Amino acid sequence: MIIFYVQECIEEIVSMANDWDIPMDSGIEFFCGDGSIYSESLTSKIHSMTGLDIDQEKGCKLKRNRSNFSFISTDSIEYARTYEGTSYDIISFDNPLCVYGQYCEHFNILPYAHKFVHKNKKSLIAFDIVHTPYDISLPRNIEWIEKRKQYYGISSGNLDLRFAKSFYTEKLIQQGLIVYELKCVCRELRDSNDYFYMILCIVGKD
Numbered sequence: 001m002i003i004f005y006v007q008e009c010i011e012e013i014v015s016m017a018n019d020w021d022i023p024m025d026s027g028i029e030f031f032c033g034d035g036s037i038y039s040e041s042l043t044s045k046i047h048s049m050t051g052l053d054i055d056q057e058k059g060c061k062l063k064r065n066r067s068n069f070s071f072i073s074t075d076s077i078e079y080a081r082t083y084e085g086t087s088y089d090i091i092s093f094d095n096p097l098c099v100y101g102q103y104c105e106h107f108n109i110l111p112y113a114h115k116f117v118h119k120n121k122k123s124l125i126a127f128d129i130v131h132t133p134y135d136i137s138l139p140r141n142i143e144w145i146e147k148r149k150q151y152y153g154i155s156s157g158n159l160d161l162r163f164a165k166s167f168y169t170e171k172l173i174q175q176g177l178i179v180y181e182l183k184c185v186c187r188e189l190r191d192s193n194d195y196f197y198m199i200l201c202i203v204g205k206d
């Protein structure tokens, strides 16, 4: 049985933003898809939202449903790597939970998160993490588990949540960000396995 906690994650984003006086005026989602799982709900909480996805058809569907949504069809990792534009209140990565093309989870895009963070004002960053991957012995998952071991420096595919909090705090500090708060929020249970979380963090830069 699968239990979704997507709405709880979005409520937590709103609540943390509120606690830290982040206004929810502007947001960017790097993997918006058609929004049916998460991004459309998040868009409904933000005054002006930009969504990116490599799949043009999916993003156009979300754009038709939400007048406060602008869509850019692109490879998000390339977009972030070359970005030199404005900063956002809410920065969200609803990344695929696997290897996709030359990329894996948020591993390739997170290093560019700092480019989207406000200067002298706080932003909230949200991204997906896998706590305990399932079907790890399937041939199609072997490369993914190996990449996870390398990225986290762990010996199994499982990511301890306490370790994850210090690991990502350090990753964000290495980008020159100040981390004010960072928490893991459960997003999905699969047969009682809490395999899928979101990291939500309040950051800033001088």
Ligand SMILES: C[S@@+](CC[C@H](N)C(=O)[O-])C[C@H]1O[C@@H](n2cnc3c(N)ncnc32)[C@H](O)[C@@H]1O
Residues within 6 Å of the ligand: 030, 031, 032, 033, 034, 035, 036, 037, 038, 039, 040, 052, 053, 054, 055, 058, 074, 075, 076, 077, 094, 095, 096, 097, 100, 103
């Ligand atoms: C987890 S799904 C997103 C679900 C969506 N946020 C929602 O609320 O329904 C991941 C998305 O990443 C997109 N994607 C995969 N590779 C990408 C890339 N390199 N750049 C941008 N989007 C990509 C896929 O097209 C897919 O829509």
